[in-house]
Amino acid sequence: MRTIKSFVMRAGRMTEGQQRGLDQGWPQFGLELEAGGQDFDRVFGRSAPRTFEIGFGMGHSLLEMAAAAPEQDFIGVEVHKPGVGALLNGLMTQRLGNVRVYSCDALEVLRQCVADASLDRLLLFFPDPWHKARHHKRRIVQPAFAELVRQKLKVGGVLHMATDWQPYAEHMLEVMQAAPGYRNLAADGQYVPRPPERPITKFERRGERLGHGVWDLKFQRSE
Known part of the structure; x- marks a missing residue:
């Protein structure tokens, strides 16, 4: 079966600074999937x-x-x-x-x-919402994703998601409310106010000026 990927490949030209980052920064900060489990x-x-x-x-x-x-x-x-x-x-x-x-x-x-139970937080900010109904199966937030994240979070660790697409926010909420081993940190059982630790992006500021909303969700691993 075709697995859900967390991304869409996009082409893009590299600026001089970006290329310098790859050339000089990757040896210092880069990690490879092939290296397997990391301490x-x-x-x-x-x-x-x-x-x-x-x-x-x-x-x-x-x-x-x-x-x-x-x-x-x-x-x-x-x-x-x-x-x-x-x-x-x-x-x-x-x-x-x-x-x-x-x-x-x-x-x-x-x-x-x-490693399992090793993360304090997992962040998923503004993932591709896959607007068309026939593409909803490509959304990263699915029951299997919730379970994988739960395994990797410590008990008490938090999954923090944000989206500017209300139907996707509703989808996220539905998936997470049904996922075992989580507690919604929203006081009303839905969305949390924008947490101060999540930076506001230029994209988000522009959206706010246009009257667009942003929905934040925080779910804590409870077991």
């Missing part, structure tokens, strides 16, 4: 709260979060090479050492490289 305490040289982000785009939010929380470690996964290069260039420019990067399918990284 991230050894990778980062310490034991610290650990966040895993699926699809960091051009890396702006991940850079901001990592700079604001130097006491935490971050693992980002993105297949779009210009975005990977941009993040790596930013890590070098800002001299941040608390981020590591994969450039492949995030679900395979979770399955093959991340």
Whole structure:
């Protein structure tokens, strides 16, 4: 059967800075799926709260979060090479050492490289909503995804999702409310206010000016 991937491959030209990030930053910050299971305490040289982000785009939010929380470690996964290069260039420019990067399918990284019950947070911000009904099966948020994430989160760890597409927010909520082993952190059992630790993107600010909404969901592993 065809497996659901966490991404869509997009072509894109590399800027000089992005290429420099790939050339110089990857040896320092890059990790390979083929290396298999990782001891991230050894990778980062310490034991610290650990966040895993699926699809960091051009890396702006991940850079901001990592700079604001130097006491935490971050693992980002993105297949779009210009975005990977941009993040790596930013890590070098800002001299941040608390981020590591994969450039492949995030679900395979979770399955093959991340130990069970080892993550404090998993972030999924603005994934492809696959608007057309016939494409809904391609959405990353499905029951199997919820179970995989639950396995990788520590008990008490949090899955934080955000989307600007209300039908996808409703889909996320439906999937997560039915998923065993989770507790919705929203006071009303639906969506949480935008958490201060999630940076606001330029895309989001533009959407707010146009009257577009954003829905945040936080579900905590309870067992």
